[in-house]
Amino acid sequence: MKKASLIKMAAFLAASFAIQLSGAKAALAETAEANYALYCVQCHGSAGTGKGINAPYLAVAPRNHTSDKDMSSLTDDGIALAIKEGGAAVSKSTQMPAWKSVLTDAEIKDLVAHLRKMCKCSFKKP
Amino acid sequence: MKGKNMKKTVVITALLALVLASSQAFAADGAALVKSNKCDSCHKMTGPAVKTLKEIEARKAPDLFYAGSKFNKDWLVKFLQNPSQIRPAGTVYTNFLKKGEQDTVAEPPKCASKLDAGGAAAVADYLMTLKDASMKTGVAKLGEFSKAKAKMLIIKTEACNGCHRIEGNGGVSCPTFEGIGARLNPDFVYNFVQHPQQFDPKIWMAKRELAENDLQLIVNYIASLK
Numbered sequence: 001m002k003k004a005s006l007i008k009m010a011a012f013l014a015a016s017f018a019i020q021l022s023g024a025k026a027a028l029a030e031t032a033e034a035n036y037a038l039y040c041v042q043c044h045g046s047a048g049t050g051k052g053i054n055a056p057y058l059a060v061a062p063r064n065h066t067s068d069k070d071m072s073s074l075t076d077d078g079i080a081l082a083i084k085e086g087g088a089a090v091s092k093s094t095q096m097p098a099w100k101s102v103l104t105d106a107e108i109k110d111l112v113a114h115l116r117k118m119c120k121c122s123f124k125k126p
Numbered sequence: 127m128k129g130k131n132m133k134k135t136v137v138i139t140a141l142l143a144l145v146l147a148s149s150q151a152f153a154a155d156g157a158a159l160v161k162s163n164k165c166d167s168c169h170k171m172t173g174p175a176v177k178t179l180k181e182i183e184a185r186k187a188p189d190l191f192y193a194g195s196k197f198n199k200d201w202l203v204k205f206l207q208n209p210s211q212i213r214p215a216g217t218v219y220t221n222f223l224k225k226g227e228q229d230t231v232a233e234p235p236k237c238a239s240k241l242d243a244g245g246a247a248a249v250a251d252y253l254m255t256l257k258d259a260s261m262k263t264g265v266a267k268l269g270e271f272s273k274a275k276a277k278m279l280i281i282k283t284e285a286c287n288g289c290h291r292i293e294g295n296g297g298v299s300c301p302t303f304e305g306i307g308a309r310l311n312p313d314f315v316y317n318f319v320q321h322p323q324q325f326d327p328k329i330w331m332a333k334r335e336l337a338e339n340d341l342q343l344i345v346n347y348i349a350s351l352k
Contacts, residue, residue, distance in 0.1 A: 038328070038330050051229055054297035057296050059285075
């Protein structure tokens with residue numbers, strides 16, 4: 001066997017191993033899109049504008065996640081904290097629940113990145 | 127033991143055995159009815175609960191494999207003959223969502239059970255045998271409570287009404303509180319509110335840190351909504 005084909009084969013093995021690894025990881029954590037669709041859409045709405053099916057019954061309007069104006073004043077850490085520990089932890093309404101019982105820290109981090117995409121804005125630097 | 131008393135004991139024991147045997151026979155009939163009515167085509171009748179969002183999305187009806195820990199039997203007997211709508215937006219709201227400027231929901235289906243009185247009693251007997259062995263029992267302490275304080279907690283502080291319908295008002299993404307006291311075993315309410323994910327790891331109700339007396343206040347209020 002030539003040296004070049006040996007290297008190719010090693011590269012192929014390494015690549016398929018990496019694919020297997022990342023596949024295993026995907027089975028454990030849910031995507032930010034899927035988490036948002038089940039846990040957040042009920043209040044924040046399918047478009048993320050705060051018009052979910054529960055929104056008409058909330059005393060405080062859910063944040064419009066697509067609004068540059070509303071979202072760019074928040075920091076990454078502040079948003080992660082609001083999702084993990086709930087509105088009360090960031091001096092906002094308790095109508096925003098704490099999601100740490102269903103979402104892992106890694107999933108929350110993914111959600112923050114997802115929210116940044118939704119508002120097409122960068123969040124405030126701490 | 128005197129002859130007369132002995133006879134009495136024998137008769138009572140025989141009667142007791144008969145009652146026990148017949149309720150067991152009833153539960154067995156119930157299991158057969160669950161099979162012949164294909165309740166399991168919509169409901170998960172054996173555990174454990176699903177653990178992925180994909181499986182949640184595929185859920186057609188609520189899990190029944192811990193029904194004996196969850197429901198009051200009298201309610202089951204009535205419901206199975208004439209099911210009412212419990213979840214205004216369906217079992218999994220995302221499947222009935224009408225997306226729009228303001229999201230709304232399509233009319234979701236009710237339970238398909240159409241058992242007669244005898245069948246419903248037999249199935250209820252069977253469902254009551256399906257227990258969650260890990261659920262704490264004897265924990266709900268029902269008694270006098272302040273309804274005003276309970277409402278303050280449920281509506282203001284904890285905002286349960288954000289998702290649950292209470293006295294004609296409130297969210298729609300999960301079961302209504304209307305008639306919930308007749309429906310649910312107070313011990314189940316205690317356990318579920320304390321940690322919803324212990325029953326359903328991916329359920330879209332967040333766990334709350336509640337003090338014991340606040341939890342009891344909630345359990346009492348919910349039990350009173352008949």
